[in-house]
Structures are given as structure tokens and as C-alpha cells.
Amino acid sequence: MKSGVVETPKMVQGGRLGSQVFPLLPFFAFTGYFLIWPVLAVTLRSLRGNDGEWTLSNYTPLLHGSYLHAFITSIKLSLVTSIIGSLLGALFAYVVVRYAKGRFGAVLDSISAVFANSGGVPLAFMFIAAFGTEGLVTRVLKTLGWDIYAGHFTIFSFTGVVMVYSFFQIPLMFLVFKPAIAGLRKEWMEASTNLGATQVTYWRRVAIPMLMPSFIGAFFLLFAGGFSAYATARALTVGTVPLVPIIIGTLVDGNVVSDQQNLGDALAVGMIIVAGIAMVGYVWAQKRAAKWRQS
Amino acid sequence: MAAIMKISPFKWILIGASAFLSILIFIFPLFAAATYSFRGEAGKGRSLANYRWLLEQEGFYPNLFTSLKLAVLAGILSLILMVPTMVFLNLKAQRFKPLIDFLCILPLIIPVVSLAIGAQVAMPEFVQNSEYELVFFFVIIALPYTYRAIDTSLQTVQLKTLVEASRSLGASWLATILRVIVPAIRSGILGALFLSFALGIGEYTITSLLHWETFPTWTVVAAQQNILGAIAISVFSFIGAIALLTAVSLLSRRGTKQTSITSEGEGVLL
């Protein structure tokens, strides 16, 4: 017979630290060895100068000039693409959960998983083949009388990169957020209607708050992904849209500058710090949203 | 009745808009690339020559097999690592959630190049001598996705209630996880599995920086002097991966029955 003690959240968090950590050890061990240790190696290297001395000098360039500009552009690009990706991805997830039959949903899941992992030169080529100056769609529109390249539009620009990023941001959102929408129970809608609420009210007071934590989590994932992606942007803009990961690639894995790896490492650590700051906002937003939830 | 009739135009607007945007963003680019892949000899005419060329290359099947093998292992290891961890995290160790969440986002933030270089410096020789080291790194790189997918699913079930009910009925922890929780978060698990697998099949950067040859790195070399062949490879990889995942997904649907307690997506809102 159970002891009759109900595990409330307060009691859970008051439990012994040891018993909480122990089952998490495999995870910590795994990530500690394969993730933290390499990251630590990079961080330590970023704190060393060219002659091996300890120094913060690799970090000073980050605060101004072209590196600061790159951080700002990277953040801008991630924000824009993750907003678009999360809104459209959520929309698609809703449409599919609501209206699609089982088998079709399975196909869409597979497609999303593959699209979410696409990028680089192949992805850039696909969009150039469709929307470039001699792209399929461009040519069709031209015969219909609309020359999209007559004005300022070009796929080889910040705007173009945003378009292309949608190809992997939207499916990622779709795949990761769909379970949340699927988890909205029919019974809640019925209950809320029975209590006299309109559909709008249901959405506003019940569904959206329920979905918020997952939405914010998925949004953050898209932001992080957009932040570190670079091969696609590079293929479309050859550096005219400055992004931090591109610069890191040049310094750490390039053909021109041989002795600035430590600066590249500092930039990588800089990216982690930016993500850490964004993380604070994310945790705060999650906590607020979670107030609506019952455990 | 009136309420239901009001829904219809709304429904078609939503579906129409979604379909239109999907075609614009996804179908057109893929289709445009595919038209190049069907070009014949010296770019003239239409043929399957580029796909035949791909399949005829020595190294196609061995490298494809290597990638499939590593990707499957990565998928399985991801689940073994993450499902128990996430269940426990959400059940009893919520104070660690922000930390683990951040750890799981880290692989996405830190550029793969930096991670690979750190790995080369940090890993001992015996690890670096086996291609299976890639499985571990694939799992790491997949962490952001597997964490999110499983977490989102876990948020939708009454985890504590399920566990309490199952345990009080006498089930062990293993049975609880396998027979109660896993079916409840099936969609998150499948999402995590698919994402890890798709990532493992297509991963290029860490593989090449650690000097291994898998399908993606082999294709880049094989198609060096064959532009149409390279395009055919990308299109083939897309379609192939989609077909494979769909087959897995459809096959896994056959054997499961959805009970009303743990069902999701069957009878949903509105």
C-alpha cells in the first residue's frame, strides 16, 4: 500500500541532491566527455596568446568594429529567421494535426526531419535554381510579365538568406512543436465550450498558455540553429553579410591567416556567451508560461 | 451546427495558405534542383544518367552502408541516453532543467569546426582510431533536437500521474518507462529518432575533420568533377532519406494500438 504521501512539486525539489543527480550521471558523463571537454579545450585556448601566455587579449576585438558588427548581424539573422520559422512552423503543425490523416502525417514527419538538417551549398543551389537570376520560377514569372530582378530584390542578399533559412527552420519547428499541439486534448475544448467560452477565449486563455513553454523552447532552438548556421549564407553572400561562424571558419580552418586560431576560439566562446544571455531570457519566459500549467 | 459550418471557410483558408507557402518554399527549390539532375550527357536532353553514374561509382554501397550503420546507432544511442534522462529530469530533478537544457543547446551554439578541433585535442588515440567515435559525436550534435522533441512531448502528458499509477500497480521502473511512458510520448520519441538519424546520415563537417569517410564525405570527393552528378547526389539523398524514414514510420505504426488515455493527435481540439 502506498505511503499516502503525494509528491508535490515542493517536496520533489526538497529531495536529496544525491538521489537526483545519480540517475543523471550517465548523461553528465557522456556530455562531460564528448562535449564539455572539447569546449573546455577551446575555451582554454581562447585565453592564451600566441606565445602561450594567459591573456584576455583575444576577446577585446569582439567588442568593436567588424566583429561586433558580425555578432549583431548574426543575432539579427537568427531572430528574423526564427520568428518566421516558428510562426509558420506552428501554423503548419496546427493544420496537419487538425486536418491531416495519419499516414500523411508520417510522411510529413520524415520530410521535416530531412529538411531540418539541410543546408550549405546544396540548399543554396536549390534556391538559386528556383529563384536566381536564371531560376525556374524567375523565368516563369518573367514570361508572365513580372521581372522580380528588375528592382532591388535578389536572392543574393540578407533577404535571400532569410528565405533560404526558412527551408530548414520551418520543418524543425514543425517537427519539434507538433507534439505540443497534438497534446491539446479535445476534452479541454469541450469543457471550455460547456463553460460558455467562445473559441477565441479558449485559444486565448487555455490553448495558447498551454502551448507557450513548448513554443518558447522551440523558438530558442530555431534561434540557436540560425545563429550557428553559415555555409548556406556563405554560398549566397560571400561574406558581404558578416556572420560570426563564417569568421570563425576563416580563422580556424582557412587558407589565409595562420596564427589567429585563438581569436577564432574567443569568437566561439563569444557565441556561447550570447546564447547564455539569450538563455536567461528564455528561462524567465518559460517560468512565466509554466505558471499556467499544472504538473 | 452553426459553429461547425462557420469553420469550413476558415479551414480552407488555412489549408490553402499552408499549401501555397509550402509549395513556394519547399517544392519549387527541390523541383528546380531535380530538373538539373535529370539532364543528360553534356547537359543535353533528359535522362537518368546522373543517377546511374552515382550508383555505379565504386564506393557507393560501402559508404552508404557505413553512414546508415552510424546513423542508426546514433539514433538508438540518442534514445537510450535521452529518454530515461528526460523522464527522470521532468519527474524528480526539475532543478537541473535549465542546466541540462543549456548543455543540450550548446552543440548547436558552438560551431562544429571548434567542437571538432577541441575533440581532436581532447580525445585519446584509441577512441580516435575507430570510426564509431562518430556515433558519439552524432549523438552530441543531435542533443538540441532530441532534447526538445522529447521534452515537448513530455509536457503534454501527466507524467507524475502516469508514473504514480503505474508504480502503485506494481510495475518496475523499467516497465513503467517502456510500457507506459514511451507509448505516451511516442511522437516525441519518433521525432528525436528521425532527427538523430537524418543528422547522422548527412553529417559532413565533423566526419571530415576527424578524417573519416562516410557517404556525405565520399560523395563530395566522387562528385568533384561532375557537377550534374553532385546535384543528383543531393536530390537522391533528400528523397532517399525521406523514403527510408517514411518506411520506418509506417512500419512502426502497424503494431501499435492507441488507447484513449495515451492517444494524441487522434481526436484533437476544436
Place this chain on the structure above:
Amino acid sequence: MRKQFIIGVVAAALAAASLVATSSVSTAAGTDFSKCQNLKACGGMDALVKAAQKEGKLNVITLPRDWANYGEAMDLFSKAFGIKITDDNPDGSSAYEIQTVKTAPASKVPDAVDVGITYGLDNTNLFTPYKVANWADITSDYKDPAGRWYGDYAGVMALSYDTSIPKAPKAFSDLKDPAYKNMLAIGGDPSGAQEALMSVFAATVASGGTADSVQPGIDWFKSLKTSGNFVTALANGQNFLAGAYKVSFSWSFNGPGAVTTAAKAGKTVKYIIPTDAVIKGTPYVMAIPFNAPHPAAARLWTEFLYSQNNGKTSMTVGSTKGMTGSKIFSSIMGGQNIWILGGALPITFDAMVAKKTNVTAPEGYGIPKGVKVITPTVAQQDAAKTLLKAQWPAIAGN
């Protein structure tokens, strides 16, 4: 009884044979191929070839087949000497090569590297000294006095274009013409990619400037971006096929391979060295890591690449069974000429011209007569990179 006798005889014979074998091995083992510093110290060409063939393998790294005709070099070497070549990450960078030397497991360490000059200069402690037979023909500017690294080939900035365009360019300054709208691209970010960096130098000189400041070049690109002639598409095969650009800057030694590759995809490409600026890059440099797993093969490969011979190609080499090492070596085309055929300028080019041992460069790759050849120094390149880091994104208004 008989059986034991026979076994005894066989055992004795085997023992005798192994003694002979060991003694002949120990004679050859007198040369430590991981330490000998020139052909003579390594026992001469026959001994070197024999040792290399015994090793049977060669690790090279980041050598694309159509880069300076390396594909032909690898094929010829493999066929002539029967040594299997493994090419690690053909598209990789110089940084990747150095990183591999430092951190790869023993069997995967490259036997020879071919890196940008700054990478050679910064990592001499990784390399073992070796001076090829015609060491004297290498310009002293581009070789380490101790023999740890040595320049191998350089390229000249060329223009490559799709022959289907209405107006064929002859000089860099032609590209300002409105006829080239949406046509010009470069192969990377100039602040990070060597080829792209040299494009900016080319634009600078074509605009009347000097290699001391690439500001005129940056301004040139900016005005072409404003007019719409310059497209920021990455210049690669796929984007070219999709029509994203029609004209691009390129190393001359990427030409022959690119023309063949483009033809396979149905496009006709022509390479020209423009008449208003001849920018010759600093040469790439070669070196042998001191921990090369196949030291004899490494040295043979290096000798091969510096050989100025005009001989058989991979298509015509036939069987080399039974030929002595030096015979094989003297019958095949040497790397220096293979590079010329690839559109590159090998490091011993001037000496070859004097000795008349050079083959003719393919049509279109000859340096225009009477134009000054400018090689930006490392210091000038550094200054250019600083300017570009600050100004490149701004040319697109970002």
C-alpha cells in the same frame, strides 16, 4: 626417422634463407628514410624507389583532382611506381592540413603537405628537412635554408567566363560595362579566401593602384555592386550551372580542370589572363612532416613533383614492371611540367625556361607580353586583409 631428417633439412634451409633475408634487409635498413635529407643521403633513386614501393602507400591531403592538375600527378605517380595514394579531404584547407599533422593518429598523418605560405612559415617545427635534387633551381625567397619547406607553384589571376555571353571580356576594366550586369562573382570572402583576396589586388592594379593599398580595388567592387554587375553568389560549379554568374576571378591553375568539368555539364568556359593586371600569387609551399608514416614514399613524391622531366603521362606510361627506379623516374613527366599543363607556374619555371625543359602552357594561360607581373608580398596581403575586414560587408550595404 626419415621424416625427422627431412624436417631437419627443411628447418636448416629455412634458417639459412632467413639469415640471408635478414642480412639483405639490414643492408637496406642502413638508410633511415625518415631522416635522410637529400637524394644522395637516401641512397640514390633506385634505393629510394625500392623503399617507397615497399612502403606501398602514400598519404596526401587536401588535393582536389582538378587543382593545378594534381589528378594527373597522382594518377601518373600511382601507375608508374605502383604506390597507392590516399587523399584526405580534398576540399580541405591549409589549416586542416596542419591540424592533421598535429593531431591525427599515426597512420593518417599526411606524408606531404601543400599549404599557403604563412602556414609553412609558422609551423617549421613540424617538418623534416629534405632538399630535392634541383634545390638550386628554387628561388631563395621561397625556400627554407634548412630545407624544411619549399615553394612549389603559383598561379596567376585569370578571368573565366561562359562563352555564351554576348561580349567576351579581355581586361578587368571591361567588367564595368553594363553588358555584364548580374554576371561577375568571386570564389569566396576576400578577407579569408586566398583566391578572392588576389581578385581584389587584381581590381586594384587594374584601377591604376599599387599593391600597397587595395582601397581602389575595394572601391571597384563597391561600384560594381551598386551597378549590379557584381553578384555575391559563391563562384562554384553548381551556381555557375544555375546561371547565378557568368564571369569569375580564378587562379589560372584551376582553369583546365574547370573547363573540362563545365563541358561535362554542358557549359563552355574560357580562361584568359587579362591584359591590364597580372597578379601572381605567393607560391604554395610543400613540406614533409617529420612523423610521416611513409618517409621513403614521401621523399619520392617530392622528388617527382620537382622533376623537370618531359616524359610519359598517366595515359601513355604503360607497364613499368622490371624497370629500375631511376629508369621509371626519368621516363615519366615530372611534376613541374604537369603543373604547367595545369595552368600553374611551377617554382623552377625560370630555370626551366633557361634550360628549355618546360612544356608549353595550354593556350590562353601564357602571361601577356609586356605586362608587369606583380606578386603581393605577405606584408601587403596583411594590410589588404585589415582593410577588407573593415570594409567588405559595407560594399553590399550591410
